[in-house]
Amino acid sequence: MQSDLTLLEQVKSGKIWGFPGGIHPPERKHLSNQTPIAQANLATHYYVPVKQHSGKEGEVLVKLGDKVLKGQPLTKPSTGLSLPVHAPTSGEVKEIKPHISAHASGAPELTLIIEADGKDDSVPAQPFNDWQAPETDALIEHIKSMGIAGLGGAAFPTYIKAHPAHDIELLIINAVECEPYITADDVLMRYHAEEIIEGVEILLHTTGAKLCLFAIEDNKPEAIEVIKKACEHKNNIDVRVVPTKYPSGGEKQLIQLLTSQQVPSKKLPIDLSIVMQNVGTAFAIKKAVIDGLPLTERVVTVTGESITNPQNLWTKLGTTVEDLVAQCGITAEKDQRLIMGGPMMGFNILDSQMPVVKATNCILAPSKYHVPPRGVEQACIRCGDCAAACPAELLPQQLLWYSKSQEHEKLEEYDLFDCIECGACAYVCPSQIPLVQYYRNSKAEIRQAEEDKAKAEKARIRFEQRQARLEREKQARLKRHQEAAERRRQALNQDDSAKDKIAAALARAKAKKQQQSEAPKETGKLEDTSTAVDNSTDAAPNQAIDPKDKVAAAIARAKAKKEQKAKQALENSKSEQAPYAESKSSPTHEAQEQATDEKTPEQIKKERVAAAIAKAKAKKAKESSNENEQAAADKSTMTEESITDKQDVDASESQALKTPEQIKKEKVAAAIAKAKAKKQQAKHNADTLTEQGNE
Ligand code: SF4
Ligand code: SF4
Incomplete structure (x- = not known):
């Protein structure tokens, strides 16, 4: 109280x-x-x-x-x-x-x-x-x-x-x-x-x-x-x-x-x-x-x-x-x-x-009996003896806990710095815990952390002050430059001779610019003039030409060039078509073409199908005397040929819709393919016979 x-x-x-x-x-x-x-x-x-x-x-x-x-x-x-x-x-x-x-x-x-x-x-x-x-x-x-x-x-x-x-x-x-x-x-x-x-x-x-x-x-x-x-x-x-x-x-x-x-x-x-x-x-x-x-x-x-x-x-x-x-x-x-x-x-x-x-x-220099060395540290049993002995009314076991876990905020909350390090708590501790050592270490850590923090804070303040100083100097410099520029401007305004000099300089710059912009026009005039000299000997060399005339001349040149190109293309086309023209000019071919041209596509198709069938029949009759394998082979061949012919027939239907030139080319290709197939079949038959002979 x-x-x-x-x-x-x-x-x-x-x-x-x-x-x-x-x-x-x-x-x-x-x-x-x-x-x-x-x-x-x-x-x-x-x-x-x-x-x-x-x-x-x-x-x-x-x-x-x-x-x-x-x-x-x-x-x-x-x-x-x-x-x-x-x-x-x-x-x-x-x-x-x-x-x-x-x-x-x-x-x-x-x-x-x-x-x-x-x-x-x-x-x-x-x-x-x-x-x-x-x-x-x-x-x-x-x-x-x-x-x-x-x-x-x-x-x-x-x-x-x-x-x-x-x-x-x-x-x-x-x-x-x-x-x-x-x-x-x-x-x-x-x-x-x-x-x-x-x-x-x-x-x-x-x-x-x-x-x-x-x-x-x-x-x-x-x-x-x-x-x-x-x-x-x-x-x-x-x-x-x-x-x-x-x-x-x-x-x-x-x-x-x-x-x-x-x-x-x-x-x-x-x-x-x-x-x-x-x-x-x-x-x-x-x-x-x-x-x-x-x-x-x-x-x-x-x-x-x-x-x-x-x-x-x-x-x-x-x-x-x-x-x-x-x-x-x-x-x-x-x-x-x-x-x-x-x-x-x-x-x-x-x-x-x-x-x-x-x-x-x-x-x-005490004896071990009177001041025994501290025994092996054991776990806190929460007996509370340390708290009872503490003259500062602290909670030593709580401080121990937070000291071990390095919870500095908690240590300060529990008034670690009110501890006078008297050692009374450690003296009574039955678990032989060196409590004061823990507290001293924690105090040192906290002080160090505070020192570091203070140093960092000082560094931050120094940095900010430096930045502020640099900014102040920059602003002062800018102000000085502006004032100097203002002074120069005012001095020029007051000085007539300076004004004349500036006016003269501006005039010179303007003249130079104008001269530069006119130079390309002069060059263009000269070129046009030379063209005019080429096209018309009547025109004077340096005489100016009406722009309309120039346009008309250019159109004329373009037309002439276009015609020239067309002519050239025509000549190239003729030279490419010459051989084809020659082949087309033979009487047989012409007659065939003429006959073909006279028939309808359906007639042409029917005729071709009929021809293919006749051809197949003839072939079949011719090869009927061969052995079974040969017959089978022939049959196969015939079948293939039939298919081929059938395909030809189908193809002929589509060919009817093609140009004569396309049809001709396709026919040539088909004939070549057919000949090749035949040749291969004959070779196959010969090989088969040879094998049979060997047997
Ligand atoms: S005296 Fe020792 S064992 Fe007992 S509560 Fe305190 S620290 Fe824990
Ligand atoms: S050393 Fe600190 S915590 Fe321990 S009894 Fe003394 S004042 Fe209390």
Whole structure:
């Protein structure tokens, strides 16, 4: 239920609220918080990644072989969200190259490798003495130049949160340190409480917050005591002791604990007029502003059952995990795990050359008994334990489902980005499902897709802008040409001599055109004239001829030509018909033709049929003495002949309708065919007789 009290009135009551979910894993903090903070040994080489914060990396200021001093800037911030990094010790820049990053992926990042000279000489300190001045811009710039980033894990540039655009009412110092094993903040508070409170006062000044709540988990009684003592005279700093529960140190969870307010999804604490800083960050701000020292080292807990001397060390940024672990000693068990961070939110160290960076708070070498490796992943049994443990009130099993099927829209619908990757769900999962890994992968995929989309959108806008620019230039060019043409036209109108020149040019062009069009007529006249000279000697050579006369002459020529052609055709026809004419002129033929001509077609037909029958009878009588086969053959022949004759008779009927010339030709052809048939029959008979003789 929402209270009517203001934010400050509500928190000043001192009440501690709660948040849903959460777990209570074994704390194991006693391993490393029993001794003061030690100093990490000076290493021979430091690996300083140029990007150790959220945002963009800076621009490298040094080159190979450069001598550097501790605290010297190695990069300068680029535009946007960016911070510099500083040399952790004095020495020489030996290499600038990609090196394994302090990230779960271990993806190589550009790294400056400094070979220490062993002197650890520093650049002069640059304190910001007038930090209480009302104008804070220079102070914020100083904090930025010192490379201060959030030391709680996110490494967000502090200069942004130290001077937010919103009005801030409440500053929360997060000293909860809820993750098991880690004690860096605990020991820092125990041994540097006064300095931390100085840093808090600077933050109160820059943010303009009216109140600071200093939140510490109740499992750090020594720290609570010294911090309370350090701020007992500070009216605007209240210490809040919160119950131990993981993840109380989550930003949204701690705000809910201290104020009862929930930061809405996709919103930030700043939207509730709240800003939160890690206790280590407050200490770093004190060092940067009052002592004038950039961020070159931090407290790192080196702990775990396999570490011989678990402890906290002031560790220079860029120190390798190998160097740190070697200093503390390790009794490695089989398949010893090394984790950067705690057992809940940390990640496996893939290479012992991985460097300590601004966000590194712990190097953990746990035993398998206390932090057992994850077992084989099994299917989700929908027990719902993960949902009960989730402090963000999400549905982890649904997120798992959509993460596996890569349904990005559904993941966003189920508020994937409200997941703080605390690992509480995976911790309680009986199926050993590495839920947080699935969520991290999906977040990376979605961010990549959004980046790609943004790039494509930028490209589209650039393209459209270019098109618009080209169109503008084209229109401007056209306008310039039109204006220039208009100016020329106006100039011509005003210039009389120019007008005369144009008129003269036009006249010349016209004359030339006329001349060209008349030239063919002249040629035609000459041709006609020559013809006239040929046809009539009386006509004068250049005398013009009447068109009618020309037409008459042409018709006459055409007629003459036609007659000539007809005459020629007649002569050719005569010469072709000459032999035929000769044959037609013989008396026998003439008589026959005459007789035939005198008969009717029916008479001719009858006569021919009768002749054919008589012929067949005669033949039959002549061949009646031959043998049966011969008779059969003859009969066949006769039959054929009869048929042939019959066909002849039929044919003669049609022949009666033909011209005499056609009839004659057909008769000749028929006679030739008949003779051939006869000859073949005779040959056949002879062959038959020969065969009979042989038998
Ligand atoms: S805890 Fe594991 S098994 Fe149970 S519902 Fe969640 S994901 Fe499934
Ligand atoms: S890791 Fe995410 S989903 Fe799992 S419990 Fe934590 S906030 Fe909830």
